[in-house]
Amino acid sequence: QVQLQESGPGLVKASQTLSLTCTxxxxxxxxxxxxWSWIRQHPGKGLEWIGYIIYSGTTLYxxxxxxxxxxxxxxxxxxxxxxxxSVTAADTAVYYCAREIRTTVIANDAFDIWGQGTxxxxxS
Amino acid sequence: xxQMTQSPSSLSASVGDxxxxxxxxxxxxxSYLNWYQQKPGKAPKLLIYAASTLQSGVPSRFSGSGxxxxxxxTISSLQPADFAIYxxxxxxxxxxxxxxxxxxxxx
Numbered sequence: 001q002v003q004l005q006e007s008g009p010g011l012v013k014a015s016q017t018l019s020l021t022c023t024x025x026x027x028x029x030x031x032x033x034x035x036w037s038w039i040r041q042h043p044g045k046g047l048e049w050i051g052y053i054i055y056s057g058t059t060l061y062x063x064x065x066x067x068x069x070x071x072x073x074x075x076x077x078x079x080x081x082x083x084x085x086s087v088t089a090a091d092t093a094v095y096y097c098a099r100e101i102r103t104t105v106i107a108n109d110a111f112d113i114w115g116q117g118t119x120x121x122x123x124s
Numbered sequence: 125x126x127q128m129t130q131s132p133s134s135l136s137a138s139v140g141d142x143x144x145x146x147x148x149x150x151x152x153x154x155s156y157l158n159w160y161q162q163k164p165g166k167a168p169k170l171l172i173y174a175a176s177t178l179q180s181g182v183p184s185r186f187s188g189s190g191x192x193x194x195x196x197x198t199i200s201s202l203q204p205a206d207f208a209i210y211x212x213x214x215x216x217x218x219x220x221x222x223x224x225x226x227x228x229x230x231x
Contacts, residue, residue: 046211046222046223046224046225047168047211047213047222048222049219049220049221049222060218062218062219063218063219064219096167096168098167103173103174103177105155105173105174105177106154106155106156106174108155108156108158108173108174108215109156109215109220110158110170110173110174110179110213110215111158111160111168111170111213112170112179114167114168114169115167116166116167117167
């Protein structure tokens, strides 16, 4: 049973870099067919897709965050990481890592496994 | 970006009621539509993918329908465990976007 767990600081100062890691257990992070993703949820609000990385190292980012964002693998540790630069209060949110899978139906992609989420507050 | 609009934003219902939530996309997304359930303090859980396919382990009282721009999530007989927020999400194009959520509350 694949499980995901986010880790990282819960408080980041404005203008600095938010860094989070997602540890994957119970399965291989290196196998194809999955998109290892980050999603965030602002307090009391809806969900925002941040981006993903696939086994080859290819990444795809939300254009609204692309200029500040990088997602990378640490394959040996079965982890993938999020770095968001120059944060502001608007980046305060619960950050989730998730596995996105290409389902067998019409090649639709869906987030089938999620971490528990980690709250990150940006302070001034 | 494709905008996903859910209605209603919230609803009150009783155990045993039939509940319907709608999701409208700002452009056609074929059947590239997923539904999630989120309970307080928890991560979302995938319920339905590709508009109408039930995720493994999800009770059969949940069903989805629609294609193009208009989609529906139906709970045939609401159970106590179903009080939660429900989100639709399109996987048709980047960036992937979610609806604003529909909160299902106890009447």
